[in-house]
Amino acid sequence: MVLLWFPVHAAKVWLRQWDVPFELTGWGMAGIGALVLSVLVAIVGRFLRKRTLLSAGVLWGVLLLAALFVSLGHLLAFASLWQLHFPLLLTMGCLCLTWGILRRWALLFWGPFMAVELLQFIGFHQYGSRINSLVLAETFEASMEEAMAYLTPLNLVLMVPLLLLVLLFIWLQLRFLSKCTRAELLNTGLLFCGLCGLFASCLRPAGQTVNYYWPACEVPELVKAVTEALTINEATINQVEGLPSPADKHSSLATLSGKEGVVLVLHIGESIRADRMSINGYERLTTPFLATCGSLLINFPTCISAACDTCQAQIAILTNGRRNINDKSPGMQPTVGSVIDLFAKHDFGVYSFFGRRCAQKLKYDRVVQLLTRRSAARFNAPGYPWTSIEQMQGVLAENSGKNLFFFVNNEGSHTPFNHYDRENPPFTPTTPDFQNPAAQAEEVNNAYDNTIHYTDEFFRRVAALLKGRPFVYVYVSDHGEFLGHDGRWGRGFLGQHPGLYHATDGCKVGMFVLYSPEFAALHPHFADALEQLRRNSTLTVAHEHIFHTLLGLFSLKTPYYDKALDLTSPAVQPYAGPHPPCREN
Ligand SMILES: [Zn+2]
Incomplete structure (x- = not known):
């Protein structure tokens, strides 16, 4: 030494x-x-x-x-x-x-x-x-x-x-x-x-x-x-698996007897930024059908997504969780499982319609399976999303008088943006190639807009299918997307900069409620709730509101309900979590 x-x-x-x-x-x-x-x-x-x-x-x-x-x-x-x-x-x-x-x-x-x-x-x-x-x-x-x-x-x-x-x-x-x-x-x-x-x-x-x-x-x-x-995958799956069902506690539904033939559609969309929908002022006509819906449409221009990850966003939408599940601040974690369980308990026939996903054996698949476990049947739509329309038609024909809950979650506008009308794309030149998006910014942006246009056509077809029935269609996208916005492409970069998501408009997602006159006329509570929903549509809302709003809309009473998060209640509080500052026009 x-x-x-x-x-x-x-x-x-x-x-x-x-x-x-x-x-x-x-x-x-x-x-x-x-x-x-x-x-x-x-x-x-x-x-x-x-x-x-x-x-x-x-x-x-x-x-x-x-x-x-x-x-x-x-x-x-x-x-x-x-x-x-x-x-x-x-x-x-x-x-x-x-x-x-x-x-x-x-x-x-x-x-x-x-x-x-x-x-x-x-x-x-x-x-x-x-x-x-x-x-x-x-x-x-x-x-x-x-x-x-x-x-x-x-x-x-x-x-x-x-x-x-x-x-x-x-x-x-x-x-x-x-x-x-x-x-x-x-x-x-x-x-x-x-x-x-x-x-x-x-x-x-x-x-x-x-x-x-x-x-x-x-x-x-x-x-x-x-x-x-x-661990991320395991932790998420374990957390959702460990949640009790909201159906386990006493609950009641006074507005429906079970034979009205009501259809509640909950569509969790994929990757739609609010600022790319024409109903929110986008200069291109990406949502032509919604633009024609008039007073039957209640649009929410400022809806904040909970997480930039599909799985976590779905948890925040379907459970009473309020934020990204990694946010451990008090009161933000889910304490109870899927709201769908409650509708199933109160005699809604639950049917789930997915896109053409396959081979998702890990996180997403298991979590969405858990959240929709009360489904009487699950459908996949290989090929075109229109396959779901035929599947819905079959379910409706078999259940003409029954109340139904349709859960929809298809590919929508997910990268690489290849779900649109390839023969007749409304916005050209277009390419769904996400290989080097910055080099083909115009084509990739057109492809993205085309996917939104295609999803709007999906709304139109479902609404046409449900015509004459009392229905309410709740749409909310899971997360936004970056197409050169804030100098970024895709969402992969958020892995290194997790705080950036809620500092940009990428976290503002499309959300609306569409209903039929038959639904509004079915029960005075529905008409009142829809009116209140319209009054609240200018608020800054978020995924955290969906669970309670669905309960409030149907006056489904459960100890898990919170009127401060129900958009059909005058007592609702706007979203106060992280979100980007308002931009001057
Ligand atoms: Zn997603």
């Missing part, structure tokens, strides 16, 4: 005298330790006539491999060029150490690791996001269709060089390292890791970033991202 302390202390004093930005840390000491050990092993090896360091030829090979690894696999390798030797040394060290310990089995680590790092490279340059827990959580719950949106011709073509590169890495490792002895590999690995530890940790800690230590820093990062993504 004394032998070690003296040169280190001397170096410290010497460095201080020149005022260079170096400072020996614990890691620096460890680096020196590894170096000294390596040199001692080399000296002992020499006495025993055993090689303990790689030959010059193999060293050049390892350097070449490390240079290839770092330049192609390390996303931020060239961010600060003067630090490039750190990842180089560490990669050489890690290669030697893993081969020294695992021999050829080391390829089981390096092959998949390089594939992931190359994928990260491709993903970052196209979509601007590294693999983090939110990206992974979204990937786990992506539908086949969403996943297919990323299987573009360019990405498929890029898979070929990716695969070839991984094979090249494997071949080079076999070529250079398979014939070396364990002693050579371990001792050389120690030497390189020691050098890196010494150099890197001599820097003042404030000047360092974790990126210098690739690939060693990357493995725990990836493991953390996967565990966090699984």
Whole structure:
């Protein structure tokens, strides 16, 4: 120790005298330790006539491999060029150490690791996001269709060089390292890791970033991202699973006897920004049908979405939760499950109509299944959303006098915006390609507007189907979308800037209530409630209001009801949670 302390202390004093930005840390000491050990092993090896360091030829090979690894696999390798030797040394060290310990089995680590790092490279340059827990959580719950949106011709073509590169890495490792002895590999690995530890940790800690230590820093990062993504999914599912049903407590419904043939449609829309609907002043006619509905339409121009994530928004809409479920402030978490359970309890036949989603085995699917568990039947609409209209028609024909609850949740305006009339798009030129939206801003924006126009046609067809029946159609979108708004595209960036969502108009979503004259005439309470709803439509409302408004509209009495959140009540309080400041026109 004394032998070690003296040169280190001397170096410290010497460095201080020149005022260079170096400072020996614990890691620096460890680096020196590894170096000294390596040199001692080399000296002992020499006495025993055993090689303990790689030959010059193999060293050049390892350097070449490390240079290839770092330049192609390390996303931020060239961010600060003067630090490039750190990842180089560490990669050489890690290669030697893993081969020294695992021999050829080391390829089981390096092959998949390089594939992931190359994928990260491709993903970052196209979509601007590294693999983090939110990206992974979204990937786990992506539908086949969403996943297919990323299987573009360019990405498929890029898979070929990716695969070839991984094979090249494997071949080079076999070529250079398979014939070396364990002693050579371990001792050389120690030497390189020691050098890196010494150099890197001599820097003042404030000047360092974790990126210098690739690939060693990357493995725990990836493991953390996967565990966090699984925890996000698990935590959400567990929370919803653990909620009691509101149907478990006493409740009563005085407005209906069960034989009126009322149809309540709750349509949770997908990705519709309020400012892109013509009923909210958008200059393009994206909602021509709604524009003709006159006094039967109650529009809410300022509705704040609870979360930028579909699953969380659905929880806030259907349960008594008031915010993003990660918001742990008092009173904001859901204490009870889906409002649909209550309508099912009071003799509404519940039917759910989804889009063509499939393969959503994780968060979204399980959560929406739980929230709509009282459905008598669930329908998917492969192909066109119009398939739901035929399915609804069948249900209506079989249940002419029965009260019905239709839950609708189809693809709507979700990226990559490919649900619209392709033969006759109202807004052109148009492309649903979300590969590089900024480069095709006009086409992608047109595609988005086309999807809203298409959804408006869906409203028209459902309303036509229900004509003559007492119906009320409640529509609310789950979250907004960014199409160059605030300089952003998509929603992936919100993973890194979660607070940004409620600071932008991206959190203002489409919401309206449409009803038939037969519904208003059915019971004096309905007429009064609708009038009050209209009076409250200029307020800033939010997802948190839907649960209580549905109860208030039908005068469904339950201990979970809160009149301060019921938009059909004069006692309602506007939304007071985070939302963007009002903009001057
Ligand atoms: Zn969504």
